[in-house]
Amino acid sequence: MTKKGKTLTGAFGRPVANDLNSETAGAKGPVLMQDVHLLEKLSHFDRERIPERVVHAKGAGAYGYFEVTADVTPYTRAAFLSKVGKRTEVFARFSTVGGEKGSADAERDPRGFAVKFYTEQGNYDMVGNNTPVFFIRDPLKFPDFIHTQKRNPGTNLKDPDMFWDFLSLTPESIHQVTILFSDRGTPATYRHMNGYSSHTYRWYNAKGETFWVQYHFKTDQGIRNLTGPEAHAMCGADPDHATRDLHAAIARGEFPSWTLEMQILTPAQARDLRWDIFDITKVWPHGEVPPMTVGKLVLDRNPVNYFAEVEQAAFNPSNFVPGIGPSPDKMLQGRLFSYHDTHLHRLGGNYHLIPVNAPKAAPEASYQRDGAMRTDNGGGAGPNYWPNSFGAPAPDPAMAEPPLPIEGPAARHAYELTDDDFVQAGTLYATVMTEADRASLVANIVGHLGGAQKRLQLRQAALFLKANEDYGTRVAKGLGLDLAQVRKLAAMTQDKRVAATAS
Ligand code: NDP
Numbered sequence: 001m002t003k004k005g006k007t008l009t010g011a012f013g014r015p016v017a018n019d020l021n022s023e024t025a026g027a028k029g030p031v032l033m034q035d036v037h038l039l040e041k042l043s044h045f046d047r048e049r050i051p052e053r054v055v056h057a058k059g060a061g062a063y064g065y066f067e068v069t070a071d072v073t074p075y076t077r078a079a080f081l082s083k084v085g086k087r088t089e090v091f092a093r094f095s096t097v098g099g100e101k102g103s104a105d106a107e108r109d110p111r112g113f114a115v116k117f118y119t120e121q122g123n124y125d126m127v128g129n130n131t132p133v134f135f136i137r138d139p140l141k142f143p144d145f146i147h148t149q150k151r152n153p154g155t156n157l158k159d160p161d162m163f164w165d166f167l168s169l170t171p172e173s174i175h176q177v178t179i180l181f182s183d184r185g186t187p188a189t190y191r192h193m194n195g196y197s198s199h200t201y202r203w204y205n206a207k208g209e210t211f212w213v214q215y216h217f218k219t220d221q222g223i224r225n226l227t228g229p230e231a232h233a234m235c236g237a238d239p240d241h242a243t244r245d246l247h248a249a250i251a252r253g254e255f256p257s258w259t260l261e262m263q264i265l266t267p268a269q270a271r272d273l274r275w276d277i278f279d280i281t282k283v284w285p286h287g288e289v290p291p292m293t294v295g296k297l298v299l300d301r302n303p304v305n306y307f308a309e310v311e312q313a314a315f316n317p318s319n320f321v322p323g324i325g326p327s328p329d330k331m332l333q334g335r336l337f338s339y340h341d342t343h344l345h346r347l348g349g350n351y352h353l354i355p356v357n358a359p360k361a362a363p364e365a366s367y368q369r370d371g372a373m374r375t376d377n378g379g380g381a382g383p384n385y386w387p388n389s390f391g392a393p394a395p396d397p398a399m400a401e402p403p404l405p406i407e408g409p410a411a412r413h414a415y416e417l418t419d420d421d422f423v424q425a426g427t428l429y430a431t432v433m434t435e436a437d438r439a440s441l442v443a444n445i446v447g448h449l450g451g452a453q454k455r456l457q458l459r460q461a462a463l464f465l466k467a468n469e470d471y472g473t474r475v476a477k478g479l480g481l482d483l484a485q486v487r488k489l490a491a492m493t494q495d496k497r498v499a500a501t502a503s
């Protein structure tokens with residue numbers, strides 16, 4: 001921060017005598033080219049903005065710590081999880097997904113829930129959402145999906161036809177759509193929502209044994225949501241309400257916290273589970289895979305500069321530490337590439353040097369060199385290659401991830417759509433939601449889907465009916481659709497349904 005009482009300077013330390021009047025030829029101008037202070041000030045201002053994140057553009061962040069509360073060494077060798085009571089510094093960022101940087105915090109959207117752990121073995125990033133599942137399960141569909149959530153290329157308006165056309169052609173989205181249109185799609189604040197890894201990850205212990213795991217950060221503040229009308233009103237009244245709430249709560253010493261629960265399966269248990277553990281549209285039912293409480297996440301420090309610490313924060317699901325690795329989940333595999341790639345575009349090749357992203361507890365010792373904005377001595381005069389015989393950093397074979405057997409032909413394998421794809425959405429509707437939750441869900445869907453073409457309403461209502469008879473019936477009635485026609489569509493295969501509602 002600029003010190004009080006110091007003389008104002010330009011970017012290169014030159015003292016500034018006057019910061020109110022441009023240098024002109026005569027009192028009425030024109031402005032002189034030799035006013036280098038003015039030129040420097042304007043040209044830096046012109047470059048103040050960096051590319052907006054293509055998703056998760058609007059967000060808020062804070063620092064804190066993670067504390068281990070249970071022995072997980074039988075499952076992972078990660079050093080930061082090695083001892084009960086051990087604390088690791090973290091930076092967390094919460095966000096909406098589809099809206100631009102100036103959009104409202106109360107929009108219906110999943111919320112990003114990203115945590116960077118500054119561990120002694122390098123940074124570990126858990127880049128999740130406030131929902132345990134996702135809309136699609138193949139990364140090839142991701143750019144198309146996001147286009148439909150953003151603005152119509154012609155009108156630059158949000159477009160219910162694009163939105164529901166894609167989702168009704170993507171029936172595996174039904175589970176996430178049901179969560180999104182419940183009041184969990186509009187959390188009251190970032191403090192009052194859970195965070196989920198959504199993906200399955202691999203933990204491996206010191207013996208090299210593999211466990212498949214899912215992370216659940218359960219809010220200690222309790223779940224609180226806005227109803228559809230409350231969220232709508234909040235968008236106008238205070239578009240920054242969740243950003244404000246997080247900052248204000250921490251500033252007054254009310255530190256939000258989350259309890260980390262893990263679902264953990266051995267490979268043999270995973271084989272016996274009804275659900276494909278690498279299909280991100282499914283959860284692992286708690287009854288079959290009881291979660292284990294392993295730690296506490298606490299946020300207790302606000303950033304001092306939003307741009308430096310929150311806008312430039314770069315989370316990356318491929319930031320693993322020994323003891324934690326990827327699973328074959330196809331969506332995760334796509335993200336392993338895409339996050340690093342987008343940060344290279346948005347922040348540049350040396351974004352790992354930005355203090356919020358730097359591995360504070362395990363300084364970099366790589367042979368990566370140079371590039372724009374390399375702000376340290378870049379490895380100095382030491383070797384910039386491996387192997388070398390000058391005692392410079394060497395790989396440590398003890399850090400290797402145990403091999404994972406993979407087999408099968410290389411091909412573009414499709415997920416076959418089965419009735420199983422509707423079961424968990426139906427369970428959520430029928431057995432988890434209260435009647436008040438269901439009434440909100442149906443009203444929220446009717447309000448949004450009602451803006452789409454009739455044929456898209458029919459096609460999507462048929463999917464709700466396939467999830468649960470009452471669910472589909474209430475949506476159809478709310479939209480004034482012919483229930484017999486919706487039933488007929490629901491009984492068809494997806495291909496026939498699409499053909500029957502083609503235009
Ligand atoms: P449980 O009764 O053990 O768990 C139900 C879960 O649903 C709880 O974690 C609860 O979160 C969460 N929940 C409550 N209301 C909503 C909502 N409107 N939207 C999303 N989640 C909600 O049941 P099962 O584990 O057998 O799962 C049943 C269904 O619950 C699943 O099909 C899935 O739709 C949903 N669910 C399951 C999760 C899992 O990992 N098993 C995680 C989240 C949802 P909380 O305790 O925080 O209120």
